[in-house]
Amino acid sequence: MVQVGVAAVGQTVNRINPKYQLYHPKWYRKDYPIFWWLEKFAYGKFIVREMTSLAVGYTAVLLMFQLWVLSRGQETYQRFLGFLESTPVMIFHGVVLAFLLFHSVTWFNLAPKALVLRLGRWRVPNALVLSGHYAAWLAATALVIWLVAR
């Protein structure tokens, strides 16, 4: 039977791979490269966005730490401020700020995808959802500045 089948196609199966068994399918599975995120610009951008969340976490911890230092009294706090104002720390925090901004902007830009708002029959356009986010950001920043400068 097998021979008839092969003859009917008009050619014999070329068996150069000695491990191959006739009529036993053998799938080829490729390993996914470890550096897959370098293969496409979009993948790289995604990894940077994810990595910059470390900066977000760091900032949150830093702020909480600062509050804790404040609770330890005026003198300790002054010393901590001095530490924050030293050049290497300033440079480091400049980099952290850049990461933070990158993270916030890329994150906000994605928000309209997740948030589909409807008011009755009207679908709130993406641009409005997006500008709403930025408006909230501005408002929060203004509030903080007002609290500090007061």
Place this chain on the structure above:
Amino acid sequence: MAESITLQIQRYRPEEEEEPVWQSFEVPRHDEWMVLDGLNYIKDNLDGSLSYRWACRMGVCGSCGMLVNGEPVLTCATYLSELGGGRGPVRIEPLTGFPVIRDLVGDIGDFITKLQRIKPWIIRQEDKPLSQGEYLQTPEELALYQQYSMCINCMLCYSACPIYALEPDFIGPAVIALAQRYNLDPRDEGSEERGDVLSQHAGIWACTFVGECSAVCPKHVDPAGAIQRYKVTATAEWFKSVLLPWGKR
């Protein structure tokens, strides 16, 4: 032959080689030829043993998806003359993420199994008798899910998704978009059943929003958007079930 263009094709013939190899073919270069036309030319004139899937050649059947110069595309909708400045060479491989059976043909069984798990059909708790007529729908109701109904199961989004490649249990972009196609259809009453599958880790939560699925989708389904929307829905449902004791569990 007038002008020609080189196609480098990944061949995998398990009876001949353990690992895929590249083979080059020269095909005529016509402005109006798609990549698929080039493949058909090879099959008809140069090497009849070349294996690949295709059917409609008009972007509807979803079977001719391949990696062309590294990008997942429908070969019936990609002009040869627009690749590599029209000079080639054009590299053609099977879609990433699926085991290769032969040449450009991948095993899509995993996708089909996952698709069935979310029950991609309209589920009614109780069907109304035929005598009461069809379930009518307004254009606004149609608009709620129409975008997701455009999916042609071409699996380009799976090929573009690094999570699917790294975490094979991930149910994947198109399946979630298709679940939403039914969840958002006002005639459907099956969203709770689907939720059991979608809300698992291998469902929506495996997605880290790389977003490439939506970038490659030829039908503008936006599966990435569908997933993020469902994350919001699932979270809201969870809060409701925890905070409101009388809420539906």
